[in-house]
Amino acid sequence: MVVLVNARGCGCDVGDTAEAITLSVVTTEPVSRQERKQRTRQALLDAALDLVAERGFSGLSLREVAKQAGIVPTAFYRHFASMDELGVALVEEAMRTLRTMIRSARTKPAAYNDMIKTSVRILREHVRAHEDHFHFLTRERYGGTGPVRQAIGFELKLFVSELAVDLARFDNLREWATEDLHLLADLIVTTMLTTVLELLEAPSRDAEIVRTAERRLRLIFLGVPNWRSVP
Amino acid sequence: MVVLVNARGCGCDVGDTAEAITLSVVTTEPVSRQERKQRTRQALLDAALDLVAERGFSGLSLREVAKQAGIVPTAFYRHFASMDELGVALVEEAMRTLRTMIRSARTKPAAYNDMIKTSVRILREHVRAHEDHFHFLTRERYGGTGPVRQAIGFELKLFVSELAVDLARFDNLREWATEDLHLLADLIVTTMLTTVLELLEAPSRDAEIVRTAERRLRLIFLGVPNWRSVP
DNA sequence: GAATTCAGTGAACGCTTGTACACTGAACAG
DNA sequence: CTGTTCAGTGTACAAGCGTTCACTGAATTC
Numbered sequence: 067m068v069v070l071v072n073a074r075g076c077g078c079d080v081g082d083t084a085e086a087i088t089l090s091v092v093t094t095e096p097v098s099r100q101e102r103k104q105r106t107r108q109a110l111l112d113a114a115l116d117l118v119a120e121r122g123f124s125g126l127s128l129r130e131v132a133k134q135a136g137i138v139p140t141a142f143y144r145h146f147a148s149m150d151e152l153g154v155a156l157v158e159e160a161m162r163t164l165r166t167m168i169r170s171a172r173t174k175p176a177a178y179n180d181m182i183k184t185s186v187r188i189l190r191e192h193v194r195a196h197e198d199h200f201h202f203l204t205r206e207r208y209g210g211t212g213p214v215r216q217a218i219g220f221e222l223k224l225f226v227s228e229l230a231v232d233l234a235r236f237d238n239l240r241e242w243a244t245e246d247l248h249l250l251a252d253l254i255v256t257t258m259l260t261t262v263l264e265l266l267e268a269p270s271r272d273a274e275i276v277r278t279a280e281r282r283l284r285l286i287f288l289g290v291p292n293w294r295s296v297p
Numbered sequence: 298m299v300v301l302v303n304a305r306g307c308g309c310d311v312g313d314t315a316e317a318i319t320l321s322v323v324t325t326e327p328v329s330r331q332e333r334k335q336r337t338r339q340a341l342l343d344a345a346l347d348l349v350a351e352r353g354f355s356g357l358s359l360r361e362v363a364k365q366a367g368i369v370p371t372a373f374y375r376h377f378a379s380m381d382e383l384g385v386a387l388v389e390e391a392m393r394t395l396r397t398m399i400r401s402a403r404t405k406p407a408a409y410n411d412m413i414k415t416s417v418r419i420l421r422e423h424v425r426a427h428e429d430h431f432h433f434l435t436r437e438r439y440g441g442t443g444p445v446r447q448a449i450g451f452e453l454k455l456f457v458s459e460l461a462v463d464l465a466r467f468d469n470l471r472e473w474a475t476e477d478l479h480l481l482a483d484l485i486v487t488t489m490l491t492t493v494l495e496l497l498e499a500p501s502r503d504a505e506i507v508r509t510a511e512r513r514l515r516l517i518f519l520g521v522p523n524w525r526s527v528p
Numbered sequence: 529g530a531a532t533t534c535a536g537t538g539a540a541c542g543c544t545t546g547t548a549c550a551c552t553g554a555a556c557a558g
Numbered sequence: 559c560t561g562t563t564c565a566g567t568g569t570a571c572a573a574g575c576g577t578t579c580a581c582t583g584a585a586t587t588c
Contacts, residue, residue: 099555103565122442124356127545140547141566148546208494209440211353249512256491257484263439281480288520330585334535358575371577372536379576532587537580544575549568556563 107145109135111159114152115198123153123202124211153206153214160199161221167192168225172232182283186276189258193265194272200262207259226251238290246295250286257282338376340366342390345383346429354384354433355442384437384445391430392452398423399456403463413514417507420489424496425503431493438490457482469521477526481517488513 097105113134117126128149132139146152171188193200207218230251233239239247261279268275328336344365348357359380363370377383402419424431438449461482464470470478492510499506 097555099563099565102555106565122353122355122440124353124440125442128547129545137565138567139545140549140568143547144565205439207439208436209353209355209438211356249509249516253488253513253516256487260487278480282484285480285484285520285524286517288523289516289518290520292519292523293516328585330533330535333585337535359577360575368535369537370575371538371579374577375535530588533585535582535584537582539579539581541578542576545573547572548570551569552565552567554563554565556561558559558561 103144106135106137106141109137110142110145110152111156114156115202118156118205119198119201122209123149123156123206123214124209150213153210154217156202157206157214157217157221160196160203161225163192163196163199164203164221164225168228168232182280182287186261186279186283189261189279190265190272190276193262197266201266204259204263204266222255226255229255242293243295246293250290253286254283257286334375337366337368337372340368341373341376341383342387345387346433349387349436350429350432353440354387354437354445355440381444384441385448387433388437388445388448388452391427391434392456394423394427394430395434395452395456399459413511413518417492417510417514420492420510421496421503421507424493428497432497435490435494435497453486457486460486473524474526477524481521484517485514488517 110131114123114126114131117130117134126149128142129139131149131152132142146155167188170192171185174184174188203218206214207222208215210218226248230244230247233247233251234242239250242250257279261275261282264275264278265272341362345354345357345362348362348365357380359373360370362380362383363373377386398419401423402416405415405419434449437445438453439446441449457479461475461478464478464482465473470481473481488510492506492513495506495509496503
């Protein structure tokens with residue numbers, strides 16, 4: 067048997083909060099209590115992600131997130147102590163998406179030649195597949211308040227370090243000092259984030275944006291052979 | 298005769314709004330009505346700039362800005378129709394600061410050699426001299442909502458184009474296509490904005506940040522001689 | 529000197545906000 | 559079968575919000 071249910075996993079009427087849009091098709095398997103809780107938690111995250119696109123995380127209220135998720139405001143506290151805590155959870159979720167991306171970029175063998183092309187293509191695909199996550203990350207990276215912003219900053223630093231390690235595997239970078247690799251990785255990530263923003267801002271100029279991104283990276287990598295580290 | 302006055306230009310008690318911190322020393326010259334109005338308007342802008350640092354522009358209320366400026370909420374409307382309008386005015390003000398900076402960078406003769414050093418130094422000085430303006434710009438560039446964000450985007454595009462024109466004057470860039478110059482300018486501005494953010498985030502690691510910025514730009518410019526435009 | 533303009537006032541409005549509290553009822557442990 | 563746990567409910571409250579309106583009084587105009 068299959069039914070349409072709201073985020074709480076029950077088909078019951080939710081009265082005033084009927085606009086809850088988080089619907090999905092599920093089988094009515096026996097649902098444990100923690101399973102249901104986890105589902106509501108996810109509904110809250112999804113609701114916040116939906117709303118954040120229009121007004122920014124700081125312009126988001128606990129009440130409307132709860133409403134969008136299909137629960138009463140006070141029930142929010144069963145999952146998060148505050149909106150900030152939800153924000154941090156959102157960062158973690160979005161970062162998981164980002165890590166999935168870099169992993170898929172890593173597994174591609176990718177000759178040094180078309181490495182740029184491949185990377186940018188993967189970036190484009192992942193951004194389009196998870197627009198809301200990337201929207202959230204780029205928007206709150208600097209615009210966010212307190213904990214959210216801090217969490218993104220922290221994760222992004224980690225991300226740069228990982229990329230630096232990856233870069234060290236390339237033949238023409240094998241001898242580079244860690245500091246220099248970090249510089250390069252930082253430049254690449256910044257450039258990539260700029261591209262993400264362009265992709266999100268333009269509805270469908272993908273080809274053009276991808277080309278610009280490739281050119282940008284090409285220019286950066288042109289300097290690599292001539293780089294001499296100075297202490 | 299010289300007195301301490303609040304933003305309204307009068308030394309009178311302002312009762313409940315006594316926390317208004319926008320104080321300055323002025324001579325009690327005859328103040329015309331429009332002069333006084335202009336002064337209050339500036340007090341509103343200053344108040345918003347103060348508060349925006351902690352909570353972001355979108356998390357800012359008309360009432361608290363008015364309070365900080367030392368006027369009653371309803372008087373706000375004598376100057377701006379909405380907070381968004383004030384936001385746009387703030388963008389213009391901050392952009393004026395930015396333009397002052399680029400002008401001072403232009404007038405320096407600057408050999409191609411230490412051009413990077415000089416530019417970064419000027420950037421650092423201007424950021425430190427107008428931290429709040431840069432804070433506002435970088436924070437609301439992506440985090441902002443609606444009009445403010447749009448206004449910054451527009452002004453920043455203009456800014457990149459101006460830089461592209463400036464770059465065209467250099468010997469080794471004289472033959473570059475407009476599109477390529479724009480690419481380079483864009484990369485430079487993005488890198489500079491990253492540096493601005495680092496400067497604002499760190500209280501006093503200026504030397505280190507300046508060095509990183511120089512290295513970043515050096516890497517970018519290393520690619521310039523080898524660049525071949527592809528259509 | 530009288531009339532007009534208008535930046536700033538202060539009370540009042542209808543809303544939304546975060547949070548406290550006592551509650552319900554299905555899932556769970558014994 | 560019984561008692562406990564706890565996600566979700568509903569009411570309530572004080573505080574803050576944007577905006578309205580009629581007002582005051584000094585600067586300006588005539």
